[in-house]
Amino acid sequence: MLDCAKQRGPCSGKPVEPPPCPPPPPPPPRSLFWPLLIGAILSFLGLFYKYYLYLEEREKADDSKPVWRPRPRTRRPFHEQDLPPCVQYLIVGTGAAGWAAYSSIMEHDKNAKVFFVTKEDSYPYVRPPLSKHMWWNGEPPDIRHLNYVSDGKRKSMYYAECKHFMDPVKFYRKETGPAVSIGIGWCVLRIDADEHIAWIKTQCGERPMYYERCLLAVGSKPKKSSIFKTAPKFVRERVTTIREIRDLEIAYRKVRDAKHVTIIGGGHLGAELAWHLGKMHKQWFPPAPEDYVPPQFLHVFKDKGILSGILPEYLSEWAAEKIKCENVSIMPKTQVYDAFESPDGRLELTLSNGQSLITDYVLIATGSTPREELAEPSFLELDAINGGFHVNTELQARTHLYVAGDAASVYSQWKNTRLRMEHFSTAVQQGYIAGANMAGYWTPCNMEPHWWFRIDDEIHMEVVGEVGACMPIVGLFRLVDKEPKKYEPKPEELEKPCYKDLPEYKSRYSCGILFYLRDEYVVGIVFWNLKPIEDRMEVATEILRARPTYEDISLLAELLGFPDQECITYIPEENFVDKGPCIDMSRSKWNTYEDYDKVRQLSKVELPEIVPVYPKREI
Numbered sequence: 001m002l003d004c005a006k007q008r009g010p011c012s013g014k015p016v017e018p019p020p021c022p023p024p025p026p027p028p029p030r031s032l033f034w035p036l037l038i039g040a041i042l043s044f045l046g047l048f049y050k051y052y053l054y055l056e057e058r059e060k061a062d063d064s065k066p067v068w069r070p071r072p073r074t075r076r077p078f079h080e081q082d083l084p085p086c087v088q089y090l091i092v093g094t095g096a097a098g099w100a101a102y103s104s105i106m107e108h109d110k111n112a113k114v115f116f117v118t119k120e121d122s123y124p125y126v127r128p129p130l131s132k133h134m135w136w137n138g139e140p141p142d143i144r145h146l147n148y149v150s151d152g153k154r155k156s157m158y159y160a161e162c163k164h165f166m167d168p169v170k171f172y173r174k175e176t177g178p179a180v181s182i183g184i185g186w187c188v189l190r191i192d193a194d195e196h197i198a199w200i201k202t203q204c205g206e207r208p209m210y211y212e213r214c215l216l217a218v219g220s221k222p223k224k225s226s227i228f229k230t231a232p233k234f235v236r237e238r239v240t241t242i243r244e245i246r247d248l249e250i251a252y253r254k255v256r257d258a259k260h261v262t263i264i265g266g267g268h269l270g271a272e273l274a275w276h277l278g279k280m281h282k283q284w285f286p287p288a289p290e291d292y293v294p295p296q297f298l299h300v301f302k303d304k305g306i307l308s309g310i311l312p313e314y315l316s317e318w319a320a321e322k323i324k325c326e327n328v329s330i331m332p333k334t335q336v337y338d339a340f341e342s343p344d345g346r347l348e349l350t351l352s353n354g355q356s357l358i359t360d361y362v363l364i365a366t367g368s369t370p371r372e373e374l375a376e377p378s379f380l381e382l383d384a385i386n387g388g389f390h391v392n393t394e395l396q397a398r399t400h401l402y403v404a405g406d407a408a409s410v411y412s413q414w415k416n417t418r419l420r421m422e423h424f425s426t427a428v429q430q431g432y433i434a435g436a437n438m439a440g441y442w443t444p445c446n447m448e449p450h451w452w453f454r455i456d457d458e459i460h461m462e463v464v465g466e467v468g469a470c471m472p473i474v475g476l477f478r479l480v481d482k483e484p485k486k487y488e489p490k491p492e493e494l495e496k497p498c499y500k501d502l503p504e505y506k507s508r509y510s511c512g513i514l515f516y517l518r519d520e521y522v523v524g525i526v527f528w529n530l531k532p533i534e535d536r537m538e539v540a541t542e543i544l545r546a547r548p549t550y551e552d553i554s555l556l557a558e559l560l561g562f563p564d565q566e567c568i569t570y571i572p573e574e575n576f577v578d579k580g581p582c583i584d585m586s587r588s589k590w591n592t593y594e595d596y597d598k599v600r601q602l603s604k605v606e607l608p609e610i611v612p613v614y615p616k617r618e619i
Contacts, residue, residue: 068253070246071143073121075185077168080202083183084172086210087115089438090198092188093217094124096424097405097431099159101215104435106178112439115171116182117200117209122245123165123182125157128424130248131272131365136283140252141245157245190377191216193398213400213438216389217431220368220406220422227339228364235339238347239362242273251363255280258295258360262349264336266301266308268453270365271323274299275455278326297328298359300351302335307453310463310526311514312473318509322458368422370407383409386420393444395434404434414446414545419466423451448541449524460532464540465524467516474553476562477512477528513560515553522548522556530561 077083089105091098094116105112116124125146133148134141134157146157164180171181187201191214198214199206222241231239240251255261255277263274274297281294301308305316306323317332324330331351338350342358349357370388374380380397381390388409391397395404406422408430421430426449433445453461509528516524525540533539548556557563 070250073185075121075183077183080200080204080207082168083186083200083207083209084115084168084181085208088113088177088212089115090209090211090214091116091217092118092198092215093219093405094118094120094182095127095217095219095405096427097219097434098215098217099124100428100431101217101404101435101438102180104432105439106180108436108439108441109177111177113171113174113177113179115168115180117186117188117198118182118184119187120244120246121185123162123184124159125245126159127243129157130242130245131269132276134248135252135255135273135276135280138284138287140256141249143245143249146245188374191374191380191401193378193380193401196400211400214402215431215434215438216374216397216401216403216407217405217427217434218371218374218407219427220370222364223367223369224364225336225366227336228362231339232341234341235347238360239339239364241364242269243368251361254361255295255363259293260296260298260359261361261363262298262300262357262359263363263365264300265365265367266299266303266306266320266332267365267367268307269367270299270301271306271319271453272455273363273365274328275323275326275458278323278328295360298331298357299323299328300331300334300336302333304332307461309469310467312469312475315475315509315514315528316469318505319459321506322455368406370420370422372407383418383420386418388420390418393446394437394442395430395445396437400438402434402438404430410445412446413444419449421447421449421451423449425450425452448537448544450537450541460529462527462530462532462536463524464527464537465516465522465544466518467514467524467526471524472517474515474517474550475512476514476557477509478562479507479510513557513562515556517550520550522550522553525560527560 089112091101091114098116102114102116105114118124122143129148129150133150134146137148147154148157149155166174166179166181168181168183171179183200189199189201189206191198196211196214198209198211200209222243224241228235228239238254240247240254242248242251261277263270263277277297281292303316304313305311305318305320307319308316311319320330320332333353335352336349337352339362340348342348344358347359347362349359349362351357372382372388375382375389382388383390386409388407389397389403391403391408391410393411393413395402395408395410397403405427406420409418409420410430411417412419421427426447429447429450430445433443433447436443448465449467450462450464452463453459511530512528513530514526514528515522516526523544525544527536527540543556543559
């Protein structure tokens with residue numbers, strides 16, 4: 001038997017224990033990304049909150065306000081290569097005449113392709129509200145909408161929205177119309193009428209644009225005194241003219257923050273500005289805050305009243321009192337001679353009456369002049385008397401080149417003279433005629449000047465024909481109230497009140513009509529505070545075409561609603577010829593005139609017979 005103990009083998013000893021298990025791997029390190037991210041966000045929020053508290057404390061300690069900057073000028077399309085190289089109808093300018101021409105072209109040519117080029121960085125809009133209802137908005141003007149409230153209705157200044165205009169690239173690729181596009185912020189330097197090319201200014205020079213028909217509706221630019229043109233920057237920043245929407249964007253904020261505002265100019269634009277600014281804080285929607293203090297407004301003009309270049313002096317003064325009733329101070333017969341910075345950091349004006357005026361902001365409305373920059377490089381003829389481009393009765397300056405609006409000096413066949421009309425309604429009519437002629441309809445522009453001036457319900461003036469304060473004027477007025485209130489002085493009143501404050505004076509010129517004469521013929525009519533009628537302009541135009549004389553004014557007054565008015569005719573010659581003393585010609589040493597006997601026979605003054613006396617001649 002084998003002894004297992006002596007055998008050396010696996011069974012001879014104790015069993016070998018298995019090796020111990022290796023230790024478990026250490027756990028993966030914990031990620032710190034999310035804790036660090038959360039901590040960073042909380043730290044940033046804490047710092048932001050600290051900065052917010054710091055700004056609040058700074059605003060409480062300091063009354064400073066954020067500085068508003070005008071919006072930058074933009075171009076659409078941005079690149080010059082996107083402009084169409086050739087167009088069918090090209091209209092330079094987006095004013096009243098340009099948009100009326102576009103409407104007329106689309107009416108007469110259904111497949112027309114029209115392209116606008118304008119220097120302004122905005123779409124076509126109506127300009128009259130710039131000096132009227134846009135000041136009654138509770139918020140500054142928004143270039144995206146340009147809304148205002150008139151006659152209880154919300155309206156927009158834009159003729160058309162942005163979606164109405166095609167992209168210039170798609171416009172060029174479209175073969176047939178109707179189509180319309182626009183180039184905003186681009187300037188036309190010159191017109192080559194022989195080659196039908198309009199040269200557009202670019203960053204690298206010029207770019208040609210070929211056209212079939214072209215209309216220049218460039219309008220006019222405001223007049224500005226040389227005093228403000230050459231003034232320092234401090235003065236120029238506080239003086240502006242209201243002509244474009246960008247001017248309104250700047251002036252609205254300046255006027256609202258000012259304590260004193262001065263309006264310079266007594267024309268229709270200056271009068272509209274003064275009256276609407278006087279009622280600005282009362283008409284705001286939404287209304288002004290309770291703690292808002294409206295600025296003081298001063299209207300400065302060089303004559304005795306407003307519209308002195310059109311109205312007679314007595315009526316001009318009466319109209320100025322209407323503006324004075326809206327808490328607007330007036331300073332007639334005054335001009336501005338100098339402008340500089342005052343010691344307290346405001347604007348100081350030196351006036352013609354020897355006084356100095358301290359103000360915060362100045363609005364200038366002293367008229368306008370036609371834009372004539374394109375005339376010299378384009379070799380177009382200008383009117384040296386009236387201003388503007390020479391055009392014929394069809395508004396044509398050169399072949400297929402037309403001019404309409406404020407910059408057109410039109411030849412009138414009926415008057416055999418040239419006229420330049422610079423108002424909104426005449427620009428619309430000229431633009432419509434020019435658009436029809438561009439489409440092939442030869443329509444003459446034998447129209448009478450027509451425009452209106454309205455201050456809510458206080459003054460409504462409609463003008464037809466040629467008018468001027470230097471012309472002979474016949475005025476007919478009637479009382480709106482049959483029995484106006486008479487002034488009855490009270491016992492405690494010792495001094496006689498000003499005649500302009502009397503009820504009789506306030507209602508004296510409430511309603512009337514003015515006739516303007518030239519060489520005894522009626523050439524212009526002004527309807528003063530008469531109820532509006534749709535065809536009044538057409539009726540007045542037909543009356544002026546009939547060439548009525550001074551003796552026909554009574555008949556005209558009856559036709560126009562003044563039946564009980566009689567105009568005094570000329571006084572017979574025998575009633576105002578005064579027989580003077582006899583003239584003794586016997587002492588004269590010179591020969592008498594040969595026509596002396598004829599003069600004695602024709603005149604009714606008894607003159608003695610004269611015996612000719614010849615001077616002695618020395619031999």
